Each structure stands twice: as structure tokens, then as C-alpha cells.
Amino acid sequence: MKKLQFLFVSLMVLAFASCNDEDDPVNPIDPDNIAGTITSDVTMDASETYNLSGALIIAEGGSLTIPAGTKIIAEGGSTSYIAVAQGGEIFVEGTATDPVIMTSTVKEAGSWGGLVLCGKAPVNTGEGGISEVGNLPYGGDDANDSSGSLKYLRVEYTGYVFTNEKQFNGVSFFGVGAGTTVDYVSSYMGNDDGIEFFGGTVNASHLVSIGSNDDGIDFADGWNGTGNYWYSLNSAKSGIEGSNNGTDGSATPMTNATINNITVYGMGEKPWFLKEGAGAQTIDNIVIGGLVAGKGQAYFYTSSDDSDFDASRITITNAKFVDMGIGNTVKAVDGVSLTESETATGAGNGVDMPDWASSWAAPGAVEPIDPSTNIAGEYTDDQVLAAGKTYTLDGAMIINAGASLTIEEGATIIAAASSTTYIAIAQGAQIFVEGTESAPVVMTCEEEVAGKWGGLVICGKAPVNTGNGGLSEVGNLPYGGDVSDDNSGSIEYLRVEYTGYVFTNEKQFNGVSFFGVGSGTKVSYVSSYEGNDDGIEFFGGTVNADHLVSIGSNDDGIDFADGWSGTGNYWYAYDSAKSGIEGSNNGTDGSATPMTTATINNVTVYDMGEKPWFLKEGAGTQTITNCVIGGLEANKGQAYFYVSDEDTDFDASRITITDVAFVDMGDGNTDKAFAGITFTEKADATGAGNGKDMPDWATAWATPN
Structure with missing residues (x-):
């Protein structure tokens, strides 16, 4: 039955492949790609990741029903969002222990859109309008309209900038009616407002906004509702912004907000902005504070230009002010009725996270994997390897889209000698290697011999020149795309040892392989020691990499190809069996685009078995500055910057080499560069730092003690 269902879904996807996403019916829903239009009742499966x-x-x-524990991962971009149109319904059925999570492959604010609900309840912007993003109509005269229910929902990393005027919020309620249930909803690290109400009559309790880059919670355009237990923390602008109408502050139906039991803490500008007429607001049991010192703004603030503001419509009771900041002395603008209470509890725990939110409203700390267990396996949630601990890897450890692997300083992974033993980061997943100079992260093998295990493979969505991408050389993971700033995480102070298992006659692991990895990824201080294939290789992508070391590779030291467009700074390649550096464009089409465009500064290439620097397969564009190169065995008869005579796609004008020192070239090796390549020499070039010797920045961590 499962195979038949998969076939049916596959046929549906093929049948509608020529349609736009918003026109594609997705009944039943396909977990691998849920973009499209739902026109009947659909229920997700919590055992799937969507x-x-x-x-x-x-x-x-x-209607869309999302059961407790379901996770939806957005690929990101301007078109990546979930929207409920007028007459549609969404039923989020999370629990405190198993919330529904809508997140992104990239864990950064603004990575994707968010959730938009459009109803038929009254607004004060005419009969309604078109949603800020999504272009869906909203508003009407049905105060009791129902768009479904949201319970225990967390949205993360929302707020994609749609245009200069339009940007997604975490959750947006456009004219949503009182028949809709909103209870226990959190926005975490959104790039615009966390949660916003554009008119409507929906009530909302147990709301959380954490780390918004604009306002925490915002209501406007004639919202008539009750809020109960709201918690707004660390918003870049206002903690709460309450408006009536942006073009007519006296428009009707007027905003009429009753908000009880609320904490607003830690904001960059106005704690509570009574804006654009503000409407009527009744606020009770509030803890408010945490404004940066010297702002000089009232905690309940109104612009002096707001002629439609009427202070008599604002009533604040049982307010407690905490950590107001030096220089901030005005609690409310003139005329606002305000009473204080030192016993106010706000959302429950004063300025602290309320108990009702602690288990679900923000990502929790991830417990490290038990060091006594084998860490091999496929993971769809975040994993941590603890500082200073030693872990065993017997098989493949694959981090899938939406998940991350964090390896803390000083952690050691000991791999079993096997063809199936490697670590892979799939597209949409991330790795965070948090080594230090004195406590690097080490990935090694139980047998201290080159070629005994795989290595580290990272796959991203950045451009390559081999079509739309491909499958990784080993692991068969897809890579490549059009996201040049794709983020696969960060790597600092990592050493991989004894990698390069021969997978087949055509395929072999490198020490570290970057397949289509984007420039949002940080790569610094990475060493490959005694690998059986290339030490470090870039297959296209746009990632930059500094302070790389390759020692004792049985193939090339450092290799880049397939349209890699990046900058390398401080590279040290020593004692490689073949080329010290190999830089290619494309193995089947040397003129393929996007063309390899490599800028490499401060590099040492010394002691190699064949070509010191192989400009291969069209070579692309390479700009090389401050280079020390040498140590070729006597009588090799090869140029130090070498090009095959058969490479018809090679264009020497694309190669620029300045400030290069040639050292210990070996008897019988007289050609410094292939014919046509121009270069300038500098006898005192420092290369990676110490000329031909190991640079100081590598001595403490790049090789075993």
C-alpha cells in the first residue's frame, strides 16, 4: 500500500510540474514538497518531517490539520510561507510537550516567510484589503468568522524581506474572526514583528515573541479583541505596538484592545508604542522594563505628532516597572491613566519566562549524545557532541535537512576502519565545529593509517557548473543550487586524520569535501592529516576558507573545481603525493559556467610528488598573491604552475600570480610556469606565514602531538 501511495503522489507531482506552486493541488500532501494549494481536508502525519x-x-x-509534534521545515526565500485564505482553515494541535514547529533550513532571522491567516472579520481599512504578503483578500462583516485553531505552535526564523515595503511577520492575522482559537503561539527570532493583528476580532492568549528584529507583538487596523498572558522579550524596536489606523488615526471600527497579564522586557526602542491614534486600550497586570539606558522615551509612548491620540481611551492598572535604565524617567505620556503595583506578576513570572511557556516556546538546550554509544545513524533533529569527550563512529553519521550537529571544543571522534564510516551534512542541515587552538575538534580513526575511514562531507545549495548540481562523490547526497549565500554552519579548529577510504575504483573519500557549499558558511582553521585522497576539496560553491592545512595527502593537498567561486587565505599544503594545489574549472567542459573564480592569498605549497600547482580542466580564473612554492623532486621536468598541453579550454590570461617565491625547485626543473602565464617574483614572500615551514598559526593543532 505504501508503494502505491508513493506512486500516486509521484504521478501527481509530475502531472502538475508545469503549474505554479500556488496553483498546484496537494491532496494528499507529499512530505518531500508541501508547496501548493490545499482545496479539501488534509491531515499531516507527525511521524513525517515536511x-x-x-x-x-x-x-x-x-483545511489543514497539523497534529502534535509535527515539524515543517521551509527551504527559505520570498515564496516560502504558509497562508490560510478566507474560507480556509488550519488546525494546529500541538501540546506543551509536543508543539508543532514551523522552522527553516537556515537558522537565521528572515530565512523564510511565516504563517498568514486571512479572515472575514471587520477591519478599519475599508471593507478589507490584500494581505501584506501573499496577495490574499481579507476583512468583511463576519465578526465570528473562523479560520481554525492554533494551539502550541512555534514559528522560527521568519521575516523574509519581500520588498522594500513588505516583509513577513512570524504569524500574521489579517481580519481574523472571533471564531478562531489562538492559544499558546510563539514567534522565535523573527526578522520583522513576531506576531501581528491587522484588524479582526480574534482573541489570543499565551502569546510569546522572542528576539524579534522589529516589534514583539503588534495590533492595528481596528483589532477588537482580548489578549491574555502575553510575553514579549528582546525585540529590536517596540515590545508592543498598538495602533488604530496608519492613514486615519480616528478610523472606525476603532482598535479596542483588552490585554491582561503581560510582560514586556528588553527592547531597543519604545517599550509600548501607542501609535497612529492607538484606539482604546485597557491593560492590567503588566510588568514592563529593560529599556536601554539613555533612551529618554516614555515607557508608554506616543508621538507628539499624533493628533488623533486620546489619552482618555488608555487605561493601565497594576503596572510594575523594572530596570528602566538610567535616563529613562517618564513612565507614560501625559494624560494616560496609570496605577502601579509592586506585586504585579505580568505573564506569570515577572520579567522571566513564564512557566506556561518554558517547555515549548523556544528551542531547548540539546542534551549531548552519550559518549558510550555509537554515534552513527541518520538524524533529523539537532545533535551535540560534548566538549572534551571521546565518541565512537561505526558507520555513517548523516545530519539531514533541518537538523544540526554541534561539536564542542576538544571533542574527539574515533571512526571504525570501514568503507561506510563517514560524517555527512546534507543540504539544509548545518554543522558547528567549535574547536579552539588549544582544544581542536579531532576526527580520527582506530587504525592510524591513511585511507582507513571516510571523512567529512558537507553538501550545500550554492551554484556549481555541473548543471543543477549532482550527488556527492560518496554518500549520494544531492548538492548544488542557486543559493549563493547558503549557510551550512561554521567550522573552526578541526583536524581530520587517516581519511580517504577507497569506495570504488572511481570514488574515494577526501579528508573534508565541500559540495556546493555557500558563502554563509564559515570555514577557518581546518587540517587534513595523512589522507589517502585529496586533503581538502571544493566541488563548486561559494564558500570562503581561511587557515587550511593539508599534510601527507596521497593525492592532492587542496583541490578546487566545478565552478568554485571563493577566497582562500592562508593555505599550507605540504607533502602531497601528487599536486600540492589542483585548481580546475570542469572535468568534462573546461569552459563551463559559472566558471571557477578563485582568489588565494598567502599560500605555501611545498614538497609534492608531481605538479606543485596544477591548473587543470580549463582552470577558470585564479588570482594568487604571496605564494611560496617549491620542493619538487629533481628531474620531474614539470612547470611549477603546470597546464596540460591538451587543455584547449585553458586561457593563460585568466591566471594572475604576484609575489611568488620559488624555493628548492630541484635539479632539472627549470620551468616556473606554463607558457603564457605571467607572474611576478618576490624572494621574501612569506606564503602561509613562515615561508616553506609550518606557519605559527598551525603548530598547536594541525597535526597530532
């Missing part, structure tokens, strides 16, 4: 590649629209007459 991939959102574009817009998912619940149209009129359709």
Missing part, C-alpha cells in the same frame, strides 16, 4: 519549498495555500473550502 519540506516547504514554496507557498502552501489553504484555499476556501480546504
Whole structure:
């Protein structure tokens, strides 16, 4: 039955492949790609992880039920969001222990859109309008309209900038009616407002906004509702912004907000902005504070230009002010009625996270994997390897989209000698290697011999020149795409040892392989020691990499190809069996685009078995500055910057070499560079730092003690 269902879904996907995402019916829903339009009743499966590649629209007459524990991972971008149209419904059925999570492959604010609900309840912007993003109509005269229910929902990393004027919030309620249930909803690290109400009559309790880059919680355009237990923390602008109408502060139906039991703490500008007429607001049991010193703004603030503001419509009771900051002395603008209470509890725990939110409203700390267990396996959630601990790897450890692997300083991974033993970071996943100079992260093998295990493979979504991408040389993971700033995490102070297992006659592991990895990824202080293939290799992508070391590779020291467009700074390649550096464009089409464009500064290449620097397969564009190169065995008869005579796609004008020192070239080796290549020499070039010797920045961590 499962195979038949998969076939049916596959045929549906093929049948609608020529349609736009918003026109694609997705009944039943395909976990691998849920973008499209829902027109009937659809229920997700909590055992699946759902991939959102574009817009998912619940149209009129359709409904989407999301059971507790379901996770939706957006690929990101301007078209990646979930929207409930007028007449559609969404039922989020999370629990405190198993919330529904809508997140992104990239864990950064603004990575994807968010959740948009459009209802038929009144607004004061005319009969309604078109949603800020998604272009869906909203508003009407049905105060009791229902768009479904949201319970225990967390949205993360939302707020994609759609245009200069339009940007997603975490959760947006456009004219949503009182028939809708909103209880226990959190926005975490959004790039615009965390949660916003554009008119409507929906009530909302147990709301959380953490780390918003604009306002924490915002209501406007005639919202008539009750809020109970709201917690807004660390918003870049206002903690709460309450407006009536942006073009007519006296517009009706007027905003009429009743908000009880609320904490607003830690904001960059106005703690509570009574804006654009503000409407009527009744606020009770509030803890408010944490404004940066010297702001000089009232905690309940109104612009002096707001002629439609009427202070008599604002009533604040049982307010407690905490950590107001030096220089901030005004509690409320003139005329606002305010009473204080030192016993106010706000959302429950004063300025601290309320108990009702602690288990679900923000990502929790990840417990490290038990060092006594084998860490091999496929992971779909975040994993941590603890500082200073030693772990055993017997098999493949694969981190899938939406998950991350954090390896803390001083952690050691000892791999079993096997063809199937490696670590792979799939597209949409991330790795965070947190080594230090004195406590690097080490990935090694139980047998201290080159070629006994795989190594580290990272796959991203950045451009390559081998078509739309491909499958990684080993591991068969897809890579490549059009996200040049794709982020696969960060790596600092990592040493991999004894890698390069021969997988097949055509395929072999490198020490560290970067397949289509994007420039959002940080790569610094990475060493490959005694690898059986290339030490470090870049297969396309745009990632930059500094302070790289390759020692004792049985193939090339450092290799880049397939349209890699990046900058390398401080590279040291020593004692490689073949080329010290190999830089290619494309193995089947030397003129393929996007062309390899490599800028490499401060590099030492010394002691190699064949070509010191192999400009291969079209070579692309390479700019090399401050280079020390040498140590070729006597009588090799090869140019130090070498090009095959058969490479018809090679263009010497694309190669620029300045400030190069040639050292210990070996008897019989007289050609410094292939014909046509121009270069300038500098006898005192320092290369990676110490000329031909190990640079100081590598001595403490790049090789075993």
C-alpha cells in the first residue's frame, strides 16, 4: 500500500510540474514538497518531517490539520510561507510537550516567510484589503468568522524581506474572526514583528515573541479583541505596538484592545508604542522594563505628532516597572491613566519566562549524545557532541535537512576502519565545529593509517557548473543550487586524520569535501592529516576558507573545481603525493559556467610528488598573491604552475600570480610556469606565514602531538 501511495503522489507531482506552486493541488500532501494549494481536508502525519519549498495555500473550502509534534521545515526565500485564505482553515494541535514547529533550513532571522491567516472579520481599512504578503483578500462583516485553531505552535526564523515595503511577520492575522482559537503561539527570532493583528476580532492568549528584529507583538487596523498572558522579550524596536489606523488615526471600527497579564522586557526602542491614534486600550497586570539606558522615551509612548491620540481611551492598572535604565524617567505620556503595583506578576513570572511557556516556546538546550554509544545513524533533529569527550563512529553519521550537529571544543571522534564510516551534512542541515587552538575538534580513526575511514562531507545549495548540481562523490547526497549565500554552519579548529577510504575504483573519500557549499558558511582553521585522497576539496560553491592545512595527502593537498567561486587565505599544503594545489574549472567542459573564480592569498605549497600547482580542466580564473612554492623532486621536468598541453579550454590570461617565491625547485626543473602565464617574483614572500615551514598559526593543532 505504501508503494502505491508513493506512486500516486509521484504521478501527481509530475502531472502538475508545469503549474505554479500556488496553483498546484496537494491532496494528499507529499512530505518531500508541501508547496501548493490545499482545496479539501488534509491531515499531516507527525511521524513525517515536511519540506516547504514554496507557498502552501489553504484555499476556501480546504483545511489543514497539523497534529502534535509535527515539524515543517521551509527551504527559505520570498515564496516560502504558509497562508490560510478566507474560507480556509488550519488546525494546529500541538501540546506543551509536543508543539508543532514551523522552522527553516537556515537558522537565521528572515530565512523564510511565516504563517498568514486571512479572515472575514471587520477591519478599519475599508471593507478589507490584500494581505501584506501573499496577495490574499481579507476583512468583511463576519465578526465570528473562523479560520481554525492554533494551539502550541512555534514559528522560527521568519521575516523574509519581500520588498522594500513588505516583509513577513512570524504569524500574521489579517481580519481574523472571533471564531478562531489562538492559544499558546510563539514567534522565535523573527526578522520583522513576531506576531501581528491587522484588524479582526480574534482573541489570543499565551502569546510569546522572542528576539524579534522589529516589534514583539503588534495590533492595528481596528483589532477588537482580548489578549491574555502575553510575553514579549528582546525585540529590536517596540515590545508592543498598538495602533488604530496608519492613514486615519480616528478610523472606525476603532482598535479596542483588552490585554491582561503581560510582560514586556528588553527592547531597543519604545517599550509600548501607542501609535497612529492607538484606539482604546485597557491593560492590567503588566510588568514592563529593560529599556536601554539613555533612551529618554516614555515607557508608554506616543508621538507628539499624533493628533488623533486620546489619552482618555488608555487605561493601565497594576503596572510594575523594572530596570528602566538610567535616563529613562517618564513612565507614560501625559494624560494616560496609570496605577502601579509592586506585586504585579505580568505573564506569570515577572520579567522571566513564564512557566506556561518554558517547555515549548523556544528551542531547548540539546542534551549531548552519550559518549558510550555509537554515534552513527541518520538524524533529523539537532545533535551535540560534548566538549572534551571521546565518541565512537561505526558507520555513517548523516545530519539531514533541518537538523544540526554541534561539536564542542576538544571533542574527539574515533571512526571504525570501514568503507561506510563517514560524517555527512546534507543540504539544509548545518554543522558547528567549535574547536579552539588549544582544544581542536579531532576526527580520527582506530587504525592510524591513511585511507582507513571516510571523512567529512558537507553538501550545500550554492551554484556549481555541473548543471543543477549532482550527488556527492560518496554518500549520494544531492548538492548544488542557486543559493549563493547558503549557510551550512561554521567550522573552526578541526583536524581530520587517516581519511580517504577507497569506495570504488572511481570514488574515494577526501579528508573534508565541500559540495556546493555557500558563502554563509564559515570555514577557518581546518587540517587534513595523512589522507589517502585529496586533503581538502571544493566541488563548486561559494564558500570562503581561511587557515587550511593539508599534510601527507596521497593525492592532492587542496583541490578546487566545478565552478568554485571563493577566497582562500592562508593555505599550507605540504607533502602531497601528487599536486600540492589542483585548481580546475570542469572535468568534462573546461569552459563551463559559472566558471571557477578563485582568489588565494598567502599560500605555501611545498614538497609534492608531481605538479606543485596544477591548473587543470580549463582552470577558470585564479588570482594568487604571496605564494611560496617549491620542493619538487629533481628531474620531474614539470612547470611549477603546470597546464596540460591538451587543455584547449585553458586561457593563460585568466591566471594572475604576484609575489611568488620559488624555493628548492630541484635539479632539472627549470620551468616556473606554463607558457603564457605571467607572474611576478618576490624572494621574501612569506606564503602561509613562515615561508616553506609550518606557519605559527598551525603548530598547536594541525597535526597530532
